[in-house]
Amino acid sequence: MAEVGATGAEIRATRIEKAATLQQRGVNPYAYRWERTHTAAMLQKKYADLASGNAVGDRVSVAGRIMARRVFGKLAFFTLQDESGTIQLYLDKQTISTAMGETAFSDLKQLTDVGDILGAVGTLKRTEKGELSVVVEDYSLLTKALLPLPDKWHGLTDVEKRYRQRYVDLIVNPHVRDTFRKRALITAAIRQYLNEQGFIEIETPVLQSEAGGAEARPFITYHNTLEMPLYLRIATELHLKRLIVGGFEKVFELGRIFRNEGISTKHNPEFTSIEVYQAYADYTDMMALTEAIITTAAQQVLGTLILNYQGETIDLTPPWQRVTMHEIVAKVTGVDFQQFGELEQAKAAAQQVGVSDLDRCDTIGRVLNEVFEQAVEPTLIQPTFVLDYPVEISPLAKPHRHKPGLVERFELFIVGREHANSFSELTDPLDQRQRLEAQAARKAAGDLEAHSVDEDFLTALEHGMPPTGGLGIGIDRLVMLLTDSPSIRDVIAFPLLRPE
Structure with a gap:
């Protein structure tokens, strides 16, 4: 059921199958609520001084979207993201199986994907590599995502797509x-x-x-x-x-x-x-x-x-800075439009300083404004x-x-x-x-x-x-x-x- 190399339609079909498998086992892949005790940022702040290799027995409940999965036989690491930031989930087969049953760990590996929303309960430790982690004892799939997130190495970089799919951009x-x-x-x-x-x-x-x-x-x-x-x-x-x-x-x-x-x-x-x-x-x-x-x-x-x-x-x-329109136009272009009494004189002066599109300018004041907008505005940093x-x-x-x-x-x-x-x-x-x-x-x-x-x-x-x-x-x-x-x-x- 790997997604690498699969088309979008194939990935979606596979994820629908996973959701159906969960439903057949009596698990609703679209939960109603989750009781959360901490956000990721709260945990990162509260346990900032926890030394590498150390653990605490405080029991916490977190929830968020799976942004990365690394699975190594009887051990897995998920990166969980909520609105405040990220926290690592430390998933050990023995711990999870003891709390939830023999199939719980294999289900976690086989039926969850990047993009799914997960709730997890456990204690805190900081790994030897210095990553604050929730050692998961119990988990629940809260929402099964049917569509994958953009490739983690390239991200969502297409600007047009970012605007069209702002929800993915935000994720x-x-x-x-x-x-x-x-x-x-x-x-x-x-x-x-x-x-x-x-x-x-x-x-x-x-x-x-x-x-x-x-x-x-x-x-x-x-x-x-x-x-x-x-x-x-x-x-x-x-x-x-x-x-x-x-x-x-x-x-x-x-x-x-x-x-x-x-x-x-x-x-x-x-x-x-x-x-x-x-x-x-x-x-x-x-x-x-x-x-x-x-x-x-x-x-x-x-x-x-x-x-x-x-x-x-x-x-x-x-x-x-405070400056009049006449003053700033004269300063930037060298032309003082207060000297002109005729519209055509003002238009000719405007054209000499590179200002075009003067057809709608039926007064000297409109010419002055057009010169200001085209020649002066960009200089006002x-x-x-x-x-x-x-x-x-x-x-x-x-x-x-x-x-x-x-x-x-x-x-x-x-x-x-x-x-x-x-x-x-x-x-x-x-x-x-x-x-x-x-x-x-x-x-x-x-x-x-x-x-x-x-x-x-x-x-x-x-x-x-x-x-x-x-x-x-x-x-x-x-x-x-x-x-x-x-x-x-x-x-x-x-x-x-x-x-x-």
Whole structure:
């Protein structure tokens, strides 16, 4: 019944036979529960000082997946893995046969495989080779695995297969489990920090009659009973602002966002963001809040503000660099776009510095933004706040109090990627209407990322919204940064993939 050289179908058939053999003997190969006293990590910690060759009579119960089997006649060694780590099982024929009967040891050898989930009871010893082991007296097959794990020498290295079969990826690549543990700790740290600062988390609708809060192409669905088309939200912004109008002064939501756009190492059609809104604050307050949120998460999860990302040392120690979009574009490209009065002049200058795809740029501000995205963004490795964006690409931000044509907005860039976006929020309902109507005109002209006028949101604004600072942080990209993950798919448990 060896699996070496067998096809996948043959291995599966053999394992089904083994499960049937167990059932014929009155053993259920799919148990209901197991009483466990210790995890592998607990045992490794508790008996760290146990010397090689020594044993203790403490009786323990463990459970986990068999990751390796070495069988030598009357002795066998299994490596058992649970969520916390691994522990060796020391399987002696005489000990097991005495406790369980004459066939128990041969059944263990013949009817179990790598990948099976096993429960075992026994005492502790450290072998002469220094391996902490459970000397098994009693065992139970808890789940018979019908499919084998990837070859132990090569592992699961096909990146596409890792994403498609994340469950196998998690089994054979412990660092992947660590990434998702850290993700959970990061989101918990963010929530805890905001709660401590007096913010309240309120959930807003995923299904919306009007998509808004960002320039993005939405997913469209349909409600049968109400007989109406609906959109999956592209942002939580407009509903959270309604809450500010309603009297909440510090609100946030951490949740899933959906955008019907391209897929890359930085983009997934569904992703997680946190949006935070604070009454009586502006974008300078949001800069301080952004630094606090990210450094708190890094310090709590990693214990440091100095981290390595794909070979680059990143220093998260605040304060972070602050520079306007005009300043950083001029610094990197040598072109000051404030000097141009004509659109064609700006486009020609952009082309001279290697920027293409300017067909959709109908204003100098859009040209400036395109130059920034193509030529400047990749150069922003250390944490950098880029401030004061053109008004035409920021329909929900308040006009800059000192700079005509610009708005009070920043984006945070680290390792050449946007990590956060923030405004001094637009509170003038008439100005907001004009901007949304301009966006609706672009939608009517065929812009798939522009949106209609949200009349209910405008009605809310007309009831009066206090001065407000708003902030959005991409959780997936932050997790990428703090776990040294090169792709967004590495930090989303089940990313969307094309059908095979």
